[in-house]
Amino acid sequence: MSKMSPPTAFAAQTRRTFLKASAAAGALGLVAPSLLSAGVARAAEDGEVLTGSHWGAFRATVKGGKMTAIKPWEKDPHPSHQLTGVMDSIYSPTRIKYPMVRRAFLEKGPGASPETRGAGDFVRVTWDQALDLVAKELTRVRKDHGPTSIFAGSYGWMSPGKLHNCRSLVRRLLNQTGGFVSSSGDYSTGASQVIMPHVMGTLEVYEQPTVWPVVVEHSDLVVFWGADPMTTNQIGWLIPDHGAYVGLKALKESGKKVICIDPVRTETCDYLGAEWIAPKPQTDMAMMLGVAHTLYTEKLHDQSFLDDYTFGFDRFLPYLTGESDKTPKSAEWASAICGIPAEVIKDLARRIVKGRTMLASGWSMQRQHHGEQIHWMLVTLASMVGQIGLPGGGFGLSYHYANGGSPSATGPVLPAISDGSAAVKGAAWLAAGGAASIPVARVVDMLMNPGKEFDFNGTKAIYPDTKLIYWTGGNPFAHHQNRNRMVEAFRKVETFIVHDFQWTATARHADIVLPATTSYERNDIEQIGDYALSSVLAMKKVVEPVFEARSDFDILAAVAERLGTRDAFTEGKDEMGWIKEFYDNALGQAKAKGVTMPDFETFWKGEGVVSFPISDEAKAFVRYSAFREDPLLEPLGTPTGKIEIYSKNIEKMGYDDCPAHPTWMEPVERLDGPGAKFPLHITTSHPKSRLHSQLCGTKLRDSYTVAGREPCLINEADAKARGISNGDVVRVFNDRGQILAGAVVTNAIRPGVIRVNEGGWYDPTEPTKPGSLCKYGDVNVLTVDIGTSKLAQGNCGHTAIGDVEKYAEAAPAVTVFAAPKNA
Numbered sequence: 118m119s120k121m122s123p124p125t126a127f128a129a130q131t132r133r134t135f136l137k138a139s140a141a142a143g144a145l146g147l148v149a150p151s152l153l154s155a156g157v158a159r160a161a162e163d164g165e166v167l168t169g170s171h172w173g174a175f176r177a178t179v180k181g182g183k184m185t186a187i188k189p190w191e192k193d194p195h196p197s198h199q200l201t202g203v204m205d206s207i208y209s210p211t212r213i214k215y216p217m218v219r220r221a222f223l224e225k226g227p228g229a230s231p232e233t234r235g236a237g238d239f240v241r242v243t244w245d246q247a248l249d250l251v252a253k254e255l256t257r258v259r260k261d262h263g264p265t266s267i268f269a270g271s272y273g274w275m276s277p278g279k280l281h282n283c284r285s286l287v288r289r290l291l292n293q294t295g296g297f298v299s300s301s302g303d304y305s306t307g308a309s310q311v312i313m314p315h316v317m318g319t320l321e322v323y324e325q326p327t328v329w330p331v332v333v334e335h336s337d338l339v340v341f342w343g344a345d346p347m348t349t350n351q352i353g354w355l356i357p358d359h360g361a362y363v364g365l366k367a368l369k370e371s372g373k374k375v376i377c378i379d380p381v382r383t384e385t386c387d388y389l390g391a392e393w394i395a396p397k398p399q400t401d402m403a404m405m406l407g408v409a410h411t412l413y414t415e416k417l418h419d420q421s422f423l424d425d426y427t428f429g430f431d432r433f434l435p436y437l438t439g440e441s442d443k444t445p446k447s448a449e450w451a452s453a454i455c456g457i458p459a460e461v462i463k464d465l466a467r468r469i470v471k472g473r474t475m476l477a478s479g480w481s482m483q484r485q486h487h488g489e490q491i492h493w494m495l496v497t498l499a500s501m502v503g504q505i506g507l508p509g510g511g512f513g514l515s516y517h518y519a520n521g522g523s524p525s526a527t528g529p530v531l532p533a534i535s536d537g538s539a540a541v542k543g544a545a546w547l548a549a550g551g552a553a554s555i556p557v558a559r560v561v562d563m564l565m566n567p568g569k570e571f572d573f574n575g576t577k578a579i580y581p582d583t584k585l586i587y588w589t590g591g592n593p594f595a596h597h598q599n600r601n602r603m604v605e606a607f608r609k610v611e612t613f614i615v616h617d618f619q620w621t622a623t624a625r626h627a628d629i630v631l632p633a634t635t636s637y638e639r640n641d642i643e644q645i646g647d648y649a650l651s652s653v654l655a656m657k658k659v660v661e662p663v664f665e666a667r668s669d670f671d672i673l674a675a676v677a678e679r680l681g682t683r684d685a686f687t688e689g690k691d692e693m694g695w696i697k698e699f700y701d702n703a704l705g706q707a708k709a710k711g712v713t714m715p716d717f718e719t720f721w722k723g724e725g726v727v728s729f730p731i732s733d734e735a736k737a738f739v740r741y742s743a744f745r746e747d748p749l750l751e752p753l754g755t756p757t758g759k760i761e762i763y764s765k766n767i768e769k770m771g772y773d774d775c776p777a778h779p780t781w782m783e784p785v786e787r788l789d790g791p792g793a794k795f796p797l798h799i800t801t802s803h804p805k806s807r808l809h810s811q812l813c814g815t816k817l818r819d820s821y822t823v824a825g826r827e828p829c830l831i832n833e834a835d836a837k838a839r840g841i842s843n844g845d846v847v848r849v850f851n852d853r854g855q856i857l858a859g860a861v862v863t864n865a866i867r868p869g870v871i872r873v874n875e876g877g878w879y880d881p882t883e884p885t886k887p888g889s890l891c892k893y894g895d896v897n898v899l900t901v902d903i904g905t906s907k908l909a910q911g912n913c914g915h916t917a918i919g920d921v922e923k924y925a926e927a928a929p930a931v932t933v934f935a936a937p938k939n940a
């Protein structure tokens with residue numbers, strides 16, 4: 118189950134997933150004529166429409182062609198409160214209404230006055246002018262500088278739907294017209310998805326863990342280590358089934374013991390009445406080593422599991438005991454780093470081996486400097502406990518994401534539009550051009566250092582010289598770190614093209630801005646439940662496109678037309694033609710599996726949802742049970758077939774920042790770390806009332822902003838020491854930049870730690886000046902833009918220290934939630 122395409126280097130490890138997907142795609146029928154008349158494909162004038170979103174399936178009420186009410190699908194067991202923002206996203210003042218071009222670009226040409234990027238001086242153009250300009254720029258840049266000068270990794274979220282996947286669509290256009298530089302990996306699990314294949318033989322992070330019903334029945338203790346599943350399961354990459362909430366409720370009712378290890382007392386901690394252990398951020402690696410050391414010295418570890426199922430514990434042991442570096446990784450040693458008393462660490466070690474324990478981790482800790490280490494160490498710990506493959510034991514890396522652990526239904530897997538990459542397989546430019554793909558979070562490094570060599574997972578490659586960037590879906594001016602460095606880097610490119618439906622900071626920094634539809638203004642098809650795959654849902658158009666918005670499919674087909682590749686791009690199918698084809702493919706799979714599905718016309722004209730049965734076997738799924746039963750016949754995909762606590766492959770890479778076994782290394786900066794220049798750690802968690810930056814531009818914002826700005830959680834003691842009261846406007850700053858935020862004074866956060874969630878819209882006071890104050894509270898103004906290590910080059914969005922002060926001056930008005938003038 119991969120949310121983003123895995124790095125190519127891991128094609129082998131993810132073969133099973135890949136084979137499944139390609140079998141589904143390969144079974145696609147030939148071009149099908151569009152079955153449904155335009156009338157069926159049109160939005161309802163009046164009535165109720167069932168459709169879906171990242172926040173869940175919902176029923177929309179339409180009156181006079183406008184969506185007037187939204188209510189969750191009645192079969193959703195735990196609807197998200199964020200749905201109210203979904204309706205507003207269609208009509209909010211941040212909507213991009215028309216194609217727009219940056220004035221200097223239009224009047225003086227590509228690359229002109231780059232300092233005015235982000236200043237909001239746009240000129241409205243017609244669709245034809247805009248599309249001609251896009252086609253002209255693609256042609257010019259390819260001709261003058263070659264395909265490696267076009268960067269279209271176009272990383273980020275978008276909207277669900279098998280057809281209107283804007284990232285696949287832009288890559289499809291560019292693959293079919295001569296190639297481009299792409300990106301691999303993602304910001305969610307950048308470090309873990311590269312290290313886990315070395316350790317477990319799979320990506321692990323996107324795969325089904327032991328299911329919730331098994332955890333509830335068999336686990337005696339559940340430890341959520343840097344995970345807040347109550348908050349982060351609201352959303353899905355597909356349409357969420359919210360099955361994790363059924364599991365969490367059952368866990369609560371079971372009265373089983375739960376521990377949350379987190380600098381913040383989370384919603385999950387409160388809901389489950391869990392015990393709260395609050396280490397200093399970025400020190401969990403040391404804490405885990407302290408737990409492992411206790412297990413070993415007190416002989417609580419399972420040596421026979423280590424012997425039978427793992428490789429290299431004997432090589433890790435001298436490090437753990439301190440034999441190799443004269444530093445035993447004792448609980449006392451760990452305590453001095455993580456700030457948790459040694460007795461608590463020892464007690465934790467004794468408790469996790471007392472009964473059946475599930476170690477459930479989120480992903481924030483691997484979004485930190487040396488983030489590769491953390492899940493490697495968690496797996497090492499779970500191996501020492503010896504319960505991997507047993508019901509309710511072991512570890513899980515996706516209980517907090519997209520409802521991982523929700524039992525999987527017996528049903529089909531819908532295919533999706535392809536990015537057309539097969540079309541350029543072996544094409545000459547790949548060989549000639551050098552780096553065809555960069556690790557996703559190295560985009561600013563790439564722009565800053567064309568021609569520079571970089572390391573990635575045992576390989577070396579060269580950064581290309583980027584002249585044109587094309588981004589559809591994703592909001593890099595929210596998701597990337599160290600905003601001020603980024604603003605400078607983007608001034609180096611000649612042409613920046615963006616499709617979105619909102620005036621995000623990314624759109625504001627573009628040269629050509631094209632208004633996309635929301636998914637409520639087009640038809641599509643999607644599955645409910647990333648892991649459960651419990652239903653197929655017709656994502657029916659709710660309203661006609663507002664203003665001049667067009668779907669990414671239509672926009673890119675029109676560009677393809679200008680480049681002479683329209684037929685290849687559309688394969689002669691329109692929107693409903695594609696949807697029917699995907700459905701019919703699923704229908705074929707369903708038949709083979711003995712599952713009932715109506716024909717397409719009945720499906721689409723009716724309720725538009727078909728659900729699949731969940732077998733008893735699926736409800737009893739235990740991850741790694743087959744491996745445990747027979748490690749020889751069911752080996753892991755690692756070189757040794759076992760869990761690799763020591764990796765010879767990583768040893769061969771010889772990286773100073775990623776040794777061959779889990780290792781504590783000081784991050785570049787941390788709370789109370791050596792030479793720390795600032796007294797507070799800034800944690801940048803995922804927001805309860807948004808999906809990253811999505812819905813930040815909607816009315817939902819009124820429910821959480823403080824003094825009209827992004828909230829900043831601060832401990833009472835830290836607030837008192839700075840004369841800060843609840844509701845004050847504060848300035849959060851470090852050497853990289855400064856933001857305003859609204860203080861929330863609380864004891865639910867460890868002293869010395871503040872939290873500003875990721876995804877707040879970047880709103881610089883003086884857009885032409887890098888370093889200027891962000892008025893709303895984009896926390897990535899403050900974070901570091903370095904790779905986790907040479908191995909994975911993941912982002913370090915959770916690495917930042919800084920300070921806070923009460924903002925004494927009159928706070929400037931937030932302006933980012935109004936469209937730029939003329940727009």
Ligand code: PGD
Binds near residue numbers: 272275276305590621
């Ligand atoms: P979103 O806000 O979801 O964030 O970063 P990402 O860029 O994915 O951006 C999606 C954009 O796509 C929105 O602007 C939305 O309007 C647009 N969009 C939606 N549907 C469509 C469509 O149909 N067509 C077009 N053209 N556009 C569409 C998320 C990334 O941020 C992620 S996944 C993670 S895990 C990271 N997390 C952190 C973190 O924890 N801490 C920090 N400091 N930074 C992070 N950044 C990362």
Ligand code: PGD
Binds near residue numbers: 383801807
């Ligand atoms: P975070 O909020 O970054 O979420 O899921 P992920 O697990 O990465 O962090 C989870 C918890 O880790 C937080 O409670 C935080 O306080 C804690 N934490 C931070 N630093 C440390 C540390 O150093 N040590 C310890 N022990 N704990 C720490 C992200 C996942 O969520 C992803 S990748 C995406 S794309 C989705 N994004 C959203 C979203 O934007 N909004 C919501 N509501 N839900 C989401 N779900 C998904």
Ligand code: 6MO
Binds near residue numbers: 304305306
């Ligand atoms: Mo993510």
